[in-house]
Amino acid sequence: MTLTFIWTTVGALLTLCVYSFLYKDNPFYKFAEHLVVGVSAGYYLVIYYFNFIDPNVVRPVFQLELGGEAVAFGGTEWWMALIPGLLGLLLYTRFFPKIAWVGRWPLGIYVGGYAGLGISPVMQARVIDQMQAASSPLAGVPDPFAAATNAALGFAIFVVLTYFLLVKRHIVARGIAMSIGAVVLSAVAGYGGYVVLSALSAQGVVSMTNILLVVGLLGTLAYFFFSMRHAGLLGGLARIGIIFLMVGFGASFGYTVMSRISLLIGRVSFLLTDWLHLI
Amino acid sequence: MRGHRGRSSTARAVMGLVAGVVSVAALFVCPAAALAQEETEAVPADSLPPLGPPTAVTATDTPNDRGYSINVTWELSDGEETGRVTSYRVYRSAHPETGFVFAGRAWPGNAEYRDGGAPENAPTYYRVSATDETGAESFSATSEPAVALPAWFNRDRVNVMIAVIIFVAAIIYFVTAARRGKDLFIRRLAGLDEVDNAVGRATEMGKPILYISGLSTVSDVATIAAINILGEVAKKTAEYNTRLIVPCADPIVMAVEQEVVKEAYAKVGRPESYNEDDVFYLTRSQFAYVAGVNGIMVRQRPATILYMGMFYAESLVLAETGASVGSIQIAGTDAVTQLPFFITSCDYTLIGEELYAASAYLSREPVLLGGLKGQDTLKMLIAITIIITTVVATLASVGVIQYDFMTPFLETQ
Missing domain, CATH: 1.20.58 (Methane Monooxygenase Hydroxylase; Chain G, domain 1)
Incomplete structure (x- = not known):
C-alpha cells in the first residue's frame, strides 16, 4: 500500500463525506466541513503572511533579500513600508475598547482609497470602452x-x-x-x-446584429433608470431591456450548467479512476 | 468471350494500380528532387555576407505612462529585402559602451519596440541587432540616452477625465439638491420592498437572518454596496430584536461589517443587542466557506437569507441549500454569470445596478439618493451618446458623410 493510495483514499472518503450532504446533514458532513474550514483558515493565514506581510513589510524594513536581490519597496525608501504596516497594526486596536475608534482610520483609508482609485479604470473599462464597442453602424x-x-x-x-x-x-x-x-x-x-x-x-x-445590439443596449439601460417611472416610451424600452437580459441570463445559465456538469464528471472520474481504478 | 473480358479487366486493373502508385510516388519524389536540386544550388549560409545592421536607432521616453518604459525605433536592416532577418534583438545598458543586456525582440518587418523594463529616472542606452537564421547578430550603433519618467497627465484618457468630471458634478449637484429638501423619486424595487417583510417573518418565527456579502474584498464595488445594505438591514433587525448572522470570507470585510452592524444597532438605540460574535470570519477558501455557510443554514434554519455582493461558482450551492431549508431568499449581485442562478433559486433578485441602488432605496438618505440620481444622469448621457455615435457611424458607413468623426472621442489607450 503506497502513500499515494492512502492520500487518494483520504481524499475519496472526504469527497463521499461531502456528498452525504445530499441526503441530509450528518456527522460525516460535519466532520468534513469543520476539517476543510479549519485547514483552509490556517492555510490562508500562512498565505497572507508569506504573500503580503513578508514581502511588503518585513523584508523591506529589515533590508532582507528576496530571490537574491535586495528588496526595494517600490523603488523608494525602506521606511515607506512602515506606513501600511502601521495602518495594519491599527486594526488591532479594536481589541481595546477605549481606543477601538482608532481602528476606523485604516478602514477609512482602505475603503476610500480603493473607491477613489477605482473610478478612473471603471469609467474607462466599463463605460467609455463599452460605448465605443456599442457604436456600430446599422x-x-x-x-x-x-x-x-x-x-x-x-x-x-x-x-x-x-x-x-x-x-x-x-x-x-x-x-x-x-x-x-x-x-x-x-x-x-x-x-x-x-x-x-x-x-x-x-x-x-x-446589419440586424448591430440593430439588435443597439436596441438591446438602450433597452437594458432604460431598465436601470431608477429615478424615473417606467411608463410610456421608457416603460416600453425597459420591457425590451428585461427581455434581452433574460435571454442573456438563459444562455449564461445553460453554458454554466454544462461547466458544472464537467466538474461533477471530474470528481466521479477521481473516485472511479484514481481511487478504485475501475476505469 | 467472358474469360477474355475478365483478363482484360484484370490487366486494366493492374495497370491502373501501377499507374496510381507511380503517380503517387511521383508526387513525393518530384518535389523532393526539386528541393534537393534547390539545396544543391543554394548558397551555404555561412558563406553569405553578414546582415546589414539596423540603423538610426532612437530611444524616447514612452509618453502618457507611469514610467519604466522607453520606446525604441530603428530603420530596418537591408537583410529584409532578401528575407534573411529572423528577428531584431533589443539591448539596453546604463553605459554607452558596455553592460548591454537583452531587453526583448521584435519580428522581421517591425521597426519599433517598447521596453517595459527600463530603469526609472536614469539614462539608458540601446542597441539593436538584426539576427539571421544562423543566429549571427549584426549590431547597430548605440542610441542617444533616454530617461524613463512617469507622466503626470495621461492625454490618452482625456475623455475618461471629462466623463468622471460630468459624473462627479452630477452627483454633487443632486446631493446638494437632496440636502436642500428636493424630493427625489426612486421607482419601486420589488426585492427591497420585501426586506421589511422578511425581517418581520424572521421575528415572528423566532429564527435568525443570515446575511452573506459574497467572497470578494472591500476593493469590489459590489462588496461596498453589500456593506451599505447590511447597515440598513441591521437597523431593522435591531428594531425587531432579531438575530443577524454574518459569516465573512475576508478579514477586512469582517472588520468593516462589524463596525457597520455595531453602528446600526447604536443608531436605533439598542447597542446592547449587538453581538460581535454574530459577525465572524469563516475562511477565505471558496468552497470551504460554502461548506461552513451550508452547515449554518441547515443547523440554524434562518427564516431569511440575504445574498448581496460579489459571488462566484458558489452561488447556486448556497442558494439551493437556502431554498431546501425553507428560507425566504433575496439576492443581489453584479456578477453576470451568477445572476441566472439567483434568479432561478431565490424569491427576489436585484440585478446588477439595482444592488448599488439598494442602499439609497432602503435608507432614503439624501446623499445616497443624490448619488443615484447622478448615476441616472450619466446613464442618460451614455444613451444619448450611443444614439449619436451610432447614427454618425451609420451615415459614414453608407457614404452620406465622409468619415466617422465621433468614434475618436471614445478611443482610450
Whole structure:
C-alpha cells in the first residue's frame, strides 16, 4: 500500500463525506466541513503572511533579500513600508475598547482609497470602452453573424405570430383546421422574414446584429433608470431591456450548467479512476 | 468471350494500380528532387555576407505612462529585402559602451519596440541587432540616452477625465439638491420592498437572518454596496430584536461589517443587542466557506437569507441549500454569470445596478439618493451618446458623410 493510495483514499472518503450532504446533514458532513474550514483558515493565514506581510513589510524594513536581490519597496525608501504596516497594526486596536475608534482610520483609508482609485479604470473599462464597442453602424457593413441572427429573428416571428393568432385571437378555440392554418401562416411569415432579412443583410442594407445590439443596449439601460417611472416610451424600452437580459441570463445559465456538469464528471472520474481504478 | 473480358479487366486493373502508385510516388519524389536540386544550388549560409545592421536607432521616453518604459525605433536592416532577418534583438545598458543586456525582440518587418523594463529616472542606452537564421547578430550603433519618467497627465484618457468630471458634478449637484429638501423619486424595487417583510417573518418565527456579502474584498464595488445594505438591514433587525448572522470570507470585510452592524444597532438605540460574535470570519477558501455557510443554514434554519455582493461558482450551492431549508431568499449581485442562478433559486433578485441602488432605496438618505440620481444622469448621457455615435457611424458607413468623426472621442489607450 503506497502513500499515494492512502492520500487518494483520504481524499475519496472526504469527497463521499461531502456528498452525504445530499441526503441530509450528518456527522460525516460535519466532520468534513469543520476539517476543510479549519485547514483552509490556517492555510490562508500562512498565505497572507508569506504573500503580503513578508514581502511588503518585513523584508523591506529589515533590508532582507528576496530571490537574491535586495528588496526595494517600490523603488523608494525602506521606511515607506512602515506606513501600511502601521495602518495594519491599527486594526488591532479594536481589541481595546477605549481606543477601538482608532481602528476606523485604516478602514477609512482602505475603503476610500480603493473607491477613489477605482473610478478612473471603471469609467474607462466599463463605460467609455463599452460605448465605443456599442457604436456600430446599422447599415452599409457586412454582418458576420447575419445567418444566425436572421434565422433567430425568423423563428421569433414564427413564435410570436403563432402565439398571437392562437391565444390572443382565440383561433385555437375555433378548431384544429383553423389552428393548423394559423401555424402554417406563421411559419410562412417567419420564413419570409428570414428570406427578406437575409437578402437585406447580404446587400449591406441592414446589419440586424448591430440593430439588435443597439436596441438591446438602450433597452437594458432604460431598465436601470431608477429615478424615473417606467411608463410610456421608457416603460416600453425597459420591457425590451428585461427581455434581452433574460435571454442573456438563459444562455449564461445553460453554458454554466454544462461547466458544472464537467466538474461533477471530474470528481466521479477521481473516485472511479484514481481511487478504485475501475476505469 | 467472358474469360477474355475478365483478363482484360484484370490487366486494366493492374495497370491502373501501377499507374496510381507511380503517380503517387511521383508526387513525393518530384518535389523532393526539386528541393534537393534547390539545396544543391543554394548558397551555404555561412558563406553569405553578414546582415546589414539596423540603423538610426532612437530611444524616447514612452509618453502618457507611469514610467519604466522607453520606446525604441530603428530603420530596418537591408537583410529584409532578401528575407534573411529572423528577428531584431533589443539591448539596453546604463553605459554607452558596455553592460548591454537583452531587453526583448521584435519580428522581421517591425521597426519599433517598447521596453517595459527600463530603469526609472536614469539614462539608458540601446542597441539593436538584426539576427539571421544562423543566429549571427549584426549590431547597430548605440542610441542617444533616454530617461524613463512617469507622466503626470495621461492625454490618452482625456475623455475618461471629462466623463468622471460630468459624473462627479452630477452627483454633487443632486446631493446638494437632496440636502436642500428636493424630493427625489426612486421607482419601486420589488426585492427591497420585501426586506421589511422578511425581517418581520424572521421575528415572528423566532429564527435568525443570515446575511452573506459574497467572497470578494472591500476593493469590489459590489462588496461596498453589500456593506451599505447590511447597515440598513441591521437597523431593522435591531428594531425587531432579531438575530443577524454574518459569516465573512475576508478579514477586512469582517472588520468593516462589524463596525457597520455595531453602528446600526447604536443608531436605533439598542447597542446592547449587538453581538460581535454574530459577525465572524469563516475562511477565505471558496468552497470551504460554502461548506461552513451550508452547515449554518441547515443547523440554524434562518427564516431569511440575504445574498448581496460579489459571488462566484458558489452561488447556486448556497442558494439551493437556502431554498431546501425553507428560507425566504433575496439576492443581489453584479456578477453576470451568477445572476441566472439567483434568479432561478431565490424569491427576489436585484440585478446588477439595482444592488448599488439598494442602499439609497432602503435608507432614503439624501446623499445616497443624490448619488443615484447622478448615476441616472450619466446613464442618460451614455444613451444619448450611443444614439449619436451610432447614427454618425451609420451615415459614414453608407457614404452620406465622409468619415466617422465621433468614434475618436471614445478611443482610450
